Amino acid sequence: MTVAQADSPALASLAAGAQFQRKPRTYWSMALQTLRRDVVTVVALGFLLIMAILSLLAPVVSGGIGVGPNDTNPENAFQQPYLGPYIQWRLGQDPITAADMLGKSGGVVHWLGTDQLGRDQFVRILYGGRISLGIAFAAAALTLIFGVSVGTIAGFFGGVVDDAIMWFINTLISIPGIYLLIIVTAIFKPNPVTLTLFLGLLGWFGTARLIRGNVFKVRELDFVLAAHSVGARTIRIMLQHVIPNALPIIIVNAAIDIGVLILVESALSFLGLGVQPPTATWGSMLKRANNFLFLRDPETGAYVALHLLIGPGLLITLTVLALYLIGDGLRDALDPMMKNIR
Amino acid sequence: MTETALPLQPGVKTEEKTKAPSALVRVAQYSLVRLIALFATVVVGVYLTIMIANMGGYVDEMRKGFIREQVAIGVGLDPALKEMTSAERQNHIDKLISLQEKRMGLDQPFLIRSFRYLSDALTLNLGRADNMASDSGSRQVRLIILERLPPTLLLFATAQFSLFFLAIFAALALSRNYGSLLDRIIIALAPTSAAPSWFYGLFLILIFAAMLGLLPFGGLVDAPPPDSIIDYSLSVLKHLILPVSAIVVSAVFLSIYSWRTFFLIYSSEDYVEMARAKGLSSRAIERRYILRPTLPTIVTGFALSIITLWTGSIVLEAVFNWPGLGRLFYQATNIFETSVIVGSTVIYAYLLGITVFFLDIVYALIDPRVRVGGNQGGRV
Numbered sequence: 001m002t003v004a005q006a007d008s009p010a011l012a013s014l015a016a017g018a019q020f021q022r023k024p025r026t027y028w029s030m031a032l033q034t035l036r037r038d039v040v041t042v043v044a045l046g047f048l049l050i051m052a053i054l055s056l057l058a059p060v061v062s063g064g065i066g067v068g069p070n071d072t073n074p075e076n077a078f079q080q081p082y083l084g085p086y087i088q089w090r091l092g093q094d095p096i097t098a099a100d101m102l103g104k105s106g107g108v109v110h111w112l113g114t115d116q117l118g119r120d121q122f123v124r125i126l127y128g129g130r131i132s133l134g135i136a137f138a139a140a141a142l143t144l145i146f147g148v149s150v151g152t153i154a155g156f157f158g159g160v161v162d163d164a165i166m167w168f169i170n171t172l173i174s175i176p177g178i179y180l181l182i183i184v185t186a187i188f189k190p191n192p193v194t195l196t197l198f199l200g201l202l203g204w205f206g207t208a209r210l211i212r213g214n215v216f217k218v219r220e221l222d223f224v225l226a227a228h229s230v231g232a233r234t235i236r237i238m239l240q241h242v243i244p245n246a247l248p249i250i251i252v253n254a255a256i257d258i259g260v261l262i263l264v265e266s267a268l269s270f271l272g273l274g275v276q277p278p279t280a281t282w283g284s285m286l287k288r289a290n291n292f293l294f295l296r297d298p299e300t301g302a303y304v305a306l307h308l309l310i311g312p313g314l315l316i317t318l319t320v321l322a323l324y325l326i327g328d329g330l331r332d333a334l335d336p337m338m339k340n341i342r
Numbered sequence: 343m344t345e346t347a348l349p350l351q352p353g354v355k356t357e358e359k360t361k362a363p364s365a366l367v368r369v370a371q372y373s374l375v376r377l378i379a380l381f382a383t384v385v386v387g388v389y390l391t392i393m394i395a396n397m398g399g400y401v402d403e404m405r406k407g408f409i410r411e412q413v414a415i416g417v418g419l420d421p422a423l424k425e426m427t428s429a430e431r432q433n434h435i436d437k438l439i440s441l442q443e444k445r446m447g448l449d450q451p452f453l454i455r456s457f458r459y460l461s462d463a464l465t466l467n468l469g470r471a472d473n474m475a476s477d478s479g480s481r482q483v484r485l486i487i488l489e490r491l492p493p494t495l496l497l498f499a500t501a502q503f504s505l506f507f508l509a510i511f512a513a514l515a516l517s518r519n520y521g522s523l524l525d526r527i528i529i530a531l532a533p534t535s536a537a538p539s540w541f542y543g544l545f546l547i548l549i550f551a552a553m554l555g556l557l558p559f560g561g562l563v564d565a566p567p568p569d570s571i572i573d574y575s576l577s578v579l580k581h582l583i584l585p586v587s588a589i590v591v592s593a594v595f596l597s598i599y600s601w602r603t604f605f606l607i608y609s610s611e612d613y614v615e616m617a618r619a620k621g622l623s624s625r626a627i628e629r630r631y632i633l634r635p636t637l638p639t640i641v642t643g644f645a646l647s648i649i650t651l652w653t654g655s656i657v658l659e660a661v662f663n664w665p666g667l668g669r670l671f672y673q674a675t676n677i678f679e680t681s682v683i684v685g686s687t688v689i690y691a692y693l694l695g696i697t698v699f700f701l702d703i704v705y706a707l708i709d710p711r712v713r714v715g716g717n718q719g720g721r722v
Binding site for chain 2: 182183267320
């Protein structure tokens with residue numbers, strides 16, 4: 001605008017016109033605007049938010065249904081989901097099945113059916129979500145803390161420090177994490193807190209490498225030099241200039257990391273090495289479902305346990321997919337270069 | 343990068359000829375340095391595994407306790423020793439225990455033993471398992487692992503080859519039809535690769551084994567195994583379909599997507615435009631102008647995907663009840679069978695190291711831009 005003003009008075013008067021005056025926008029408000037236009041990411045964010053809220057409200061929901069996550073009812077094992085018969089009943093097609101199921105369960109509505117001990121699947125999924133999502137988010141936070149601090153130190157100081165740290169990271173990263181995790185979790189049967197610690201402590205190598213690369217780029221920039229020249233201390237430069245510049249990378253990395261951690265937790269639970277029963281997690285519910293997959297009703301010959309797999313399986317899929325899409329959308333939104341393309 | 347222009351200049355050829363022997367020395371030097379660096383990594387990784395798998399020596403305390411119990415029971419049941427006084431008997435028991443501990447090498451401190459374990463592991467002298475046996479009844483860790491290796495190799499080689507070639511050819515086809523409906527569908531499906539193969543395995547089992555009843559739930563062959571070789575291999579093939587499709591489905595869309603993008607970048611290079619302008623057929627353009635410069639990356643992708651999928655095998659093998667190395671590792675961790683854990687880790691580390699080593703060499707051979715040893719000191 002200033003250029004235009006300098007060039008010609010006509011242009012200057014045009015630029016001063018109200019329709020060309022735009023409020024100055026910050027980086028974050030621009031990112032938010034891009035994000036708002038991205039339907040897929042918004043839907044994914046919404047889904048994740050709903051899952052998180054439902055999981056947090058699990059005690060309320062379970063109180064409303066009238067059954068706890070570990071309440072057993074052996075009389076009513078492997079009940080099919082109530083959802084289908086309920087809809088049929090409401091549509092007036094089949095009034096018998098729904099009432100029959102309600103009678104069997106003693107008036108409790110098992111929306112997603114029950115498992116081999118007659119525990120309510122829906123309530124267990126919500127409680128499982130608390131553990132699975134909680135572990136994944138907390139472990140991702142740990143990963144970030146370790147990864148960002150080690151990566152920043154390695155990238156900022158360079159030289160011998162960087163060589164030593166990178167050698168350490170490259171050695172550990174070449175051992176597949178799942179092997180280490182399996183050994184560690186087999187030895188110390190973990191509870192949610194220790195499992196979070198293991199996942200966080202064994203998962204930060206990749207993040208550190210990513211951050212280090214970015215710090216290398218940033219520390220050569222002029223504003224860092226300027227900060228040095230006015231005598232800013234190293235720690236201040238790191239916190240004030242280097243880390244904020246890596247923030248987009250950190251955020252995108254975190255979103256995808258959480259999805260990966262959910263899957264790792266499920267994999268460990270699936271092997272029986274995660275959080276121990278009877279605490280429900282999505283992974284341990286999958287394992288249970290897989291054990292009973294072959295089970296048939298002795299009279300009708302129909303498989304009775306398939307619904308146990310579908311619930312947690314779909315939820316893990318959707319959650320991980322949502323996190324992946326959010327990471328993708330954030331990458332677009334937080335990349336200033338993309339603004340020119342749109 | 344700027345050096346790539348050099349061969350076009352006149353007079354460079356003669357210079358290259360005189361340089362040839364030194365280039366060979368350089369390649370050898372480079373390989374040696376890489377080999378040493380990789381070996382150091384393998385050693386550290388294996389030593390870490392030994393320390394963790396032994397819980398820093400705690401497993402040996404368990405083994406000592408087990409020996410004590412066995413000896414005490416043995417002595418208590420031996421009628422010839424009934425006459426002994428309790429002091430004599432205690433003495434006898436202690437003697438037997440120390441004998442047995444010495445036989446198993448448990449009398450030395452753990453730190454010394456850990457280095458002996460390390461050298462044994464690195465020389466593939468894997469020893470005997472305490473609580474595990476191969477299906478043929480052997481307790482030799484080497485035999486246990488060798489018995490589990492073929493199923494793993496069968497499954498992952500099949501999956502890997504089909505995935506790789508499917509992805510490359512589909513990507514080439516899509517890069518030819520950039521922006522078509524199929525292209526857009528594949529791109530939309532790319533996020534499905536966020537979930538790992540075992541996850542798809544569960545759903546494939548649910549659909550094709552439980553709901554449709556077309557394919558078996560898991561395992562390597564039917565029980566009882568068919569007698570004739572043809573029936574046996576047909577049965578193995580039938581059991582192979584689901585795990586292989588799980589691996590392929592879990593990775594194929596993302597890899598088609600990334601290869602397609604990669605080919606698209608290369609097919610807009612100036613020399614490709616030039617070839618088009620010359621009127622070359624699209625097959626010739628693809629073969630000579632797109633595939634050739636992308637070859638190093640394709641080879642890297644191939645080697646890396648082998649490494650990646652090897653990692654995912656533990657849970658996938660558990661899902662499909664596949665009698666492979668991954669499940670062996672998992673079973674061994676559950677009963678603290680240190681010898682098997684360390685054994686399979688060593689095998690894995692060696693395979694990984696060899697893959698990376700060959701990758702480095704092949705990369706240096708097929709990509710003229712990699713200037714081997716130009717940077718002295720082995721830093722790549």
